[in-house]
Amino acid sequence: MNTLNRNTAQRRSKSSFLSWWTLPIAALLLSPLAAPSLAADRSDHEVPRLSLGDLGDLFDGAAGRSAGPSGSEALTSAIAAAQSGPSFKDKKCVDCHRKFGPEAKGLHPIITSWGCDACHVDAHLGPQQRYKWLSTDLTKLCVRCHGGKEFNNKTQHSPVTFRMCTTCHDPHVSEKGYLLTSDEPLLCFDCHKSDRFLRRVRHSPAADGTCSTCHRPHSTESPKLLVKKGVCFSCHDKDEFAGGKVVHAPVQSGDCARCHDPHSSDQDKLLVAGDLCVQCHKPEAFQGASVHSPVASRDCSSCHRPHKSEARKLLTKDTPGLCFTCHDEREYKGKKVVHYPVKSGECASCHSPHAGAAPFLMTAAKICFECHDEKEFDGTGKHIKADHRWCVGCHNPHQSDHEHLLRKKR
Numbered sequence: 001m002n003t004l005n006r007n008t009a010q011r012r013s014k015s016s017f018l019s020w021w022t023l024p025i026a027a028l029l030l031s032p033l034a035a036p037s038l039a040a041d042r043s044d045h046e047v048p049r050l051s052l053g054d055l056g057d058l059f060d061g062a063a064g065r066s067a068g069p070s071g072s073e074a075l076t077s078a079i080a081a082a083q084s085g086p087s088f089k090d091k092k093c094v095d096c097h098r099k100f101g102p103e104a105k106g107l108h109p110i111i112t113s114w115g116c117d118a119c120h121v122d123a124h125l126g127p128q129q130r131y132k133w134l135s136t137d138l139t140k141l142c143v144r145c146h147g148g149k150e151f152n153n154k155t156q157h158s159p160v161t162f163r164m165c166t167t168c169h170d171p172h173v174s175e176k177g178y179l180l181t182s183d184e185p186l187l188c189f190d191c192h193k194s195d196r197f198l199r200r201v202r203h204s205p206a207a208d209g210t211c212s213t214c215h216r217p218h219s220t221e222s223p224k225l226l227v228k229k230g231v232c233f234s235c236h237d238k239d240e241f242a243g244g245k246v247v248h249a250p251v252q253s254g255d256c257a258r259c260h261d262p263h264s265s266d267q268d269k270l271l272v273a274g275d276l277c278v279q280c281h282k283p284e285a286f287q288g289a290s291v292h293s294p295v296a297s298r299d300c301s302s303c304h305r306p307h308k309s310e311a312r313k314l315l316t317k318d319t320p321g322l323c324f325t326c327h328d329e330r331e332y333k334g335k336k337v338v339h340y341p342v343k344s345g346e347c348a349s350c351h352s353p354h355a356g357a358a359p360f361l362m363t364a365a366k367i368c369f370e371c372h373d374e375k376e377f378d379g380t381g382k383h384i385k386a387d388h389r390w391c392v393g394c395h396n397p398h399q400s401d402h403e404h405l406l407r408k409k410r
Ligand code: HEC
Pocket: 045, 047, 048, 058, 066, 069, 070, 071, 075, 078, 079, 090, 092, 093, 094, 095, 096, 097, 116, 117, 120, 123, 124, 131, 132, 133
């Protein structure tokens, strides 16, 4: 056995101790991601196959003397150069494959410490048993050494599940760091369409292209490859969103992405939809015989805060103060007689804030009889007989300068 073969045998016994994951080949072939280069080992490749006779000679060459591997002339001279030394060492591969030489920046550490045959076997010795003379299938190769938790958490990135490490990493060398084939976000845009990151309103960390502030590339315990749960709070102050007396349910549960696109959006404030609130709250609740103008225009946030509030029902302010932000307060207080429920601020006892069953957002059609006894107005009592539709003809429902809320002085 010559030196090279002994080397190979040693390496094989070493690698059998390394644990690695097996990928069901069927799954790989079914995957839309299966790159053609993975599909099969190739043995028809036109690459110099050196005879065993040449071999001992070839790898004896003095370092650095040969030309680059370009064409048969270079090959011939490399072989010639190889004939003058006694021993084979892995680094001789780089006499020809100089891109991977020790002076290269960003070299895979295993090349420096172990050499080419950490991954290739019997290169140039004969027909390729495997694609590129690799020692094992490409999908099994990297995880022989890189098999840790980093790659096996609950949420796995699809190309990692299918062990297609070389979609992002160059096996040999890269100046980008971590052997990456390109920088973020271009690396990611190879597979993820860039449009959704570039809509009108852009979230600055995503627009910066630093996807890794929020995502891990391989696998995570949290969903969507997020670095952690509650990732938003690593930059936004938690108290500002979830630290109030009343906290909106989806905020409480940390589902910020139900309302905001974390990357970009065509809506202001990165909202996922124009009529956001009725994505979850049934639109029927905001329809009726009369609809409040700000509700009709879906301006829910004129009355509600989206995240949290000190007032009940996430209101920006309690009623009636809320109503007076748009309606003139003087219409409801200050006159001689103020209707009791108006005085006590219970606008909502007569008006629905969203939409009413009757005109003027009334909560009920016979609104006055919700509190006043209908029988008192049938003409048998001291009040004149009156239909419910007429009450506001004589009485102002809110306030008046005249007794009994009468619109006109008697
Ligand atoms: C005498 C020069 C020379 C030496 C020494 C040499 N190679 Fe090559 N190698 C070439 C040339 C030329 C090619 C074909 C051109 C190319 O792909 O760059 C090639 C191609 C390859 C390929 C690609 C095969 C393919 O299917 O595309 C691999 C892998 C390879 N060499 C590995 C090695 C390894 C590992 C060593 C050391 C054991 C080595 N080579 C030593 C010249 C050499």
